[in-house]
Each structure stands twice: as structure tokens, then as C-alpha cells.
Amino acid sequence: MRTQSGKKWLGLAVAAATLGFTQVASAESRKVIFDDDGFALAQWLAIKAPNVEVLGITTVSGDVWQKQATAQALRGVEIAGRPDIPVMAGATYPLVNSEKLTERWESLYGKLTWKGAWMKHWVEPTLQALPPYHGPDVVPDLPEGNATKKAESERAADFMIRMVHRYPGQVTIIATGPFTNLALAERLDPEFAGLAKELVYMGGSLNPQQTRKDQVAAEFAREFINSPRREFNLRFDPDAASIVLRSPWRHITMVPSDPSTDTEFSPELVKRLGSGNTPVAHMVRQNKGGFPLWDEIAVAVWLDPSLITKKAELFIDVNAQFGAAYGDVLSWTPGYEPGLGEQKNTVVQKVDVPRLENLLKQLIDRPQNPVSGKPLP
Structure with a gap:
């Protein structure tokens, strides 16, 4: 559903107050780059x-191949009415890990719950639909219509x-x-990380616990019972x-899987968030839900840190040695880290889940420019 192009944006101070932000809006906008393996509500x-x-x-x-993620991002900025936002394609393959290496790992150490673009089947029955398996150059048609906007020629890095x-x-970089x-x-330019303002990322896990009784929530929580430090x-x-x-x-802010077990994109929440008249609300209504609010938490706590009700300062690294713990999160309280370059994270x-959901609703309903490119179906 389109919105009227004549609507104006609210003033910065009024908008900040409406959203309940604890920080006073400044005249200078907060600059951010979104680095992701898809495009969904978090970016909007x-x-x-x-x-x-x-x-x-x-x-x-990640979740999908880079070319498909790029197609989703291009259409995503069109739906937001912001075709001026550039989209840059990045890496297609991990630095060392691969589909074959992952299959070899599974033959030695057990099955992974989720493998993203390499996913061929679920290990056990699940409520979630299995995404189609295909190669890196296949880009399926998007249900919301394919983008007319093209990606920039510049590489992501x-x-x-x-x-x-x-x-x-x-510049804040939000990596999801x-x-x-x-x-x-960082390898191309050793000044890169130090020149950024901060890194905010959704990734890793410490010890997620099942806190909701929803069947779908239980499905996602159970993957951490035997491997609490492993996250996709x-x-x-x-x-x-x-x-x-x-x-x-x-500065680094880590949003692990741990707080997401308190959340779910439930049918009730989908109905509430999709009840508005904006194009983004229209897209939310098409969402089948059934997932935790992983990436949405990362964006929300960046926008309003007062949403955080519990946090810790920990040094964080990831096990990069091929073995049973390959990819598992390593963490230390200050003073216990080995001192090999690990950085302190605000974890x-x-x-506050009710306030988080309220923030999502307020942002989804904010006036926006009309959809560019093809109209929404």
C-alpha cells in the first residue's frame, strides 16, 4: 500500500520524543552502514x-547467497522509498570455511541446526519451511517484486x-x-576498525535459555541445549x-542469541505491527513470522540503549581452529583474557520486550516516501 507523497517528516526533537528515546536528538544525523546476509524488518x-x-x-x-541478499536489499530500499541508499555487493564465500568443509565437520562432530545457503534439509521435523537449495548465481524472484534499482559497482569492503x-x-557499522x-x-586497511565509531553486531551466543512456552520459540531455544556457544x-x-x-x-556491542529467546515474531505481533498504512507495515503483514527478533534487537538497542535491562562487559573471540568447537564463542571476564588482541564487548x-515491540510499531508506522520501482503486489 502506498502512502501520499506530500507527507512531511516530523521534526527531529518531536520524533525522538515520540519514539521514547532517552538521548536528545542532535542536529547531526547518526551515520550507519548495514552489513547483512539479507534484508528484512531490521534494516527498515x-x-x-x-x-x-x-x-x-x-x-x-550467510542465510542466503550474496547475490540473493543483494537483490533483497535493492528491493528493500525501494519499498522504504529510499532508492537513494546505495547497495554494495560483498563476499560470496567465507574466508576459509566452505560447504564441503562444513559437511566434513558434520560427519565428524554432528549435525548443525542451520547452515544458511548450504541448507538442504532439516535434521528433524520443524514448523519452519525449508528454503530452496541452489547455487550462488541463482537469484529467485522476490514475492514483493524484483527491484529496478541496481547495485553499485564498488565492493562492500x-x-x-x-x-x-x-x-x-x-560511522556505526551494524552487522547482522x-x-x-x-x-x-580490516585486512585491506588496518585503520578501518579504528576509524569507525563502533561495531554493533548480532551474533554469537553465551548460554541462551528457553523462556517462552511458544512451540516455535521452543524450537529455536532447543538448538542451544547441547551447543550453547554456537550461533550461525x-x-x-x-x-x-x-x-x-x-x-x-x-567500541563493540554484542547482541548474542541470549536475549532473543524472550522474543518471537508471533502471529499476534505480526498482526499488531502490520496494522498500519505504510508500505513497510504492508510487508510485515505478509510475513509468516515464527522467528525470534534477532536483528531487530540489535537495531533497537543501538537506537535506544535504555532498552537493555541486563548487560556485561566481556572479552569476546571465536574459535577458528578446525575441530569440534570450530566457530564457538570464547569469552572472558576482564583480566582473564589471554591478551592476544581480544577486544572488550558490551554484551x-x-x-525490555514490551518497550522493544512498542518501538518497532512506532518506527513501522512513521510516514515514509512512496515505494519506488514496481508497486507492491
């Missing part, structure tokens, strides 16, 4: 948030390097997929994750 939240300048979307293979040099100390692009940027985003490219988490960022452990 950042694009629609007041006083936020999305410099670009970079894509990487080069774009991120260029932006942190243009705006030193001002594997870290391959970030590792490439970091497990897909462990070598990149270790490089990035040892890089000299000014989000719990969030």
Missing part, C-alpha cells in the same frame, strides 16, 4: 528512524573503508550476518569473526 527500522543517516547497505553470503575515512569516528566483509576491510552468523565464517573481534574498534543479555 534503521532507515525509518529519526536522525539516522543510512550511508549504505552491504551484502554478504571498499565502500566501508571509504566511508570511515570520509567520516572518521562517526557473517563477518566476511568486515574482515576483508559467527559459525558460517569463524576465521573472519576472529579477525574482526580482534580488530581495534573504539546485551536482556532487553
Whole structure:
């Protein structure tokens, strides 16, 4: 559903107050780059948030192959009415890990719950539909219509390097997929991480516990019973994750799987969030839900840190040695870390779920530009 093009954006101070932010909006927008293996509600939240300048979307293979993630991002910015936001394609393959290597790992150490673009079948019956398996060059048609906008010719890593040099100390990078692009940027330019303002990432796990009684929530929580330190985003490219988490960022916020077990994109929440008249609300109504709010938490706590009700300061790394713990999260309280370049993370452990859901609703309903490219079906 389209909105009227004549609607104006609310003033920054009024919008910030409406959203309940604890920080006073400044005249200068908060600059952010989204690095992800797909495009969904989380990116729309950042694009629609007041006083936020999305410099670009970079894509990487993970849940889906990079080319499919790029197609989703291109259509996503069109639906947001922001075709001016550039989309840069990134890495297709992890630095070292591969589909064949993952299959070899499974033959030695057991089956993984989720393998993203390499997923051929579920190990056990599940409520979730199995995504179609295909190669890296196949880009399925999108149900919301394919984009008319094209990706930029610049590579993702080069774009991120260029932006942190243009705006030193001002660019937040929100990573909600594997870290391959970030590792490439750091290796290409050792100044990269230090020039960014901060890294906020959804990835890793410490000790997630089942807290909801929903059947779907239970399905996602059970994967951590025997492997509490294993999470897909970091497990897909462990070598990149270790490089990035040892890089000299000014500040790192880790959003592991732990707080997500308190959340679910339930049918009731889908109905509530999709009840508005914006194109993004229309897209939410088409969502079948059934997943935790992984990436949405990462964006929400960046927008409003007061949503965090429990956190810890820990040094974080990822096991990059091929073995039973390949891709598992390593953590230390300050003073216990080995001192091999590990960086301190602010680890989000719990969030205020009702306030989180209210923030999502407010952002989804904010006025926006009409959909560009093809109309929504």
C-alpha cells in the first residue's frame, strides 16, 4: 500500500520524543552502514528512524547467497522509498570455511541446526519451511517484486573503508550476518576498525535459555541445549569473526542469541505491527513470522540503549581452529583474557520486550516516501 507523497517528516526533537528515546536528538544525523546476509524488518527500522543517516547497505553470503541478499536489499530500499541508499555487493564465500568443509565437520562432530545457503534439509521435523537449495548465481524472484534499482559497482569492503575515512569516528557499522566483509576491510586497511565509531553486531551466543512456552520459540531455544556457544552468523565464517573481534574498534556491542529467546515474531505481533498504512507495515503483514527478533534487537538497542535491562562487559573471540568447537564463542571476564588482541564487548543479555515491540510499531508506522520501482503486489 502506498502512502501520499506530500507527507512531511516530523521534526527531529518531536520524533525522538515520540519514539521514547532517552538521548536528545542532535542536529547531526547518526551515520550507519548495514552489513547483512539479507534484508528484512531490521534494516527498515534503521532507515525509518529519526536522525539516522543510512550511508549504505552491504551484502554478504550467510542465510542466503550474496547475490540473493543483494537483490533483497535493492528491493528493500525501494519499498522504504529510499532508492537513494546505495547497495554494495560483498563476499560470496567465507574466508576459509566452505560447504564441503562444513559437511566434513558434520560427519565428524554432528549435525548443525542451520547452515544458511548450504541448507538442504532439516535434521528433524520443524514448523519452519525449508528454503530452496541452489547455487550462488541463482537469484529467485522476490514475492514483493524484483527491484529496478541496481547495485553499485564498488565492493562492500571498499565502500566501508571509504566511508570511515570520509567520516572518521562517526560511522556505526551494524552487522547482522557473517563477518566476511568486515574482515576483508580490516585486512585491506588496518585503520578501518579504528576509524569507525563502533561495531554493533548480532551474533554469537553465551548460554541462551528457553523462556517462552511458544512451540516455535521452543524450537529455536532447543538448538542451544547441547551447543550453547554456537550461533550461525559467527559459525558460517569463524576465521573472519576472529579477525574482526580482534580488530581495534573504539567500541563493540554484542547482541548474542541470549536475549532473543524472550522474543518471537508471533502471529499476534505480526498482526499488531502490520496494522498500519505504510508500505513497510504492508510487508510485515505478509510475513509468516515464527522467528525470534534477532536483528531487530540489535537495531533497537543501538537506537535506544535504555532498552537493555541486563548487560556485561566481556572479552569476546571465536574459535577458528578446525575441530569440534570450530566457530564457538570464547569469552572472558576482564583480566582473564589471554591478551592476544581480544577486544572488550558490551554484551546485551536482556532487553525490555514490551518497550522493544512498542518501538518497532512506532518506527513501522512513521510516514515514509512512496515505494519506488514496481508497486507492491
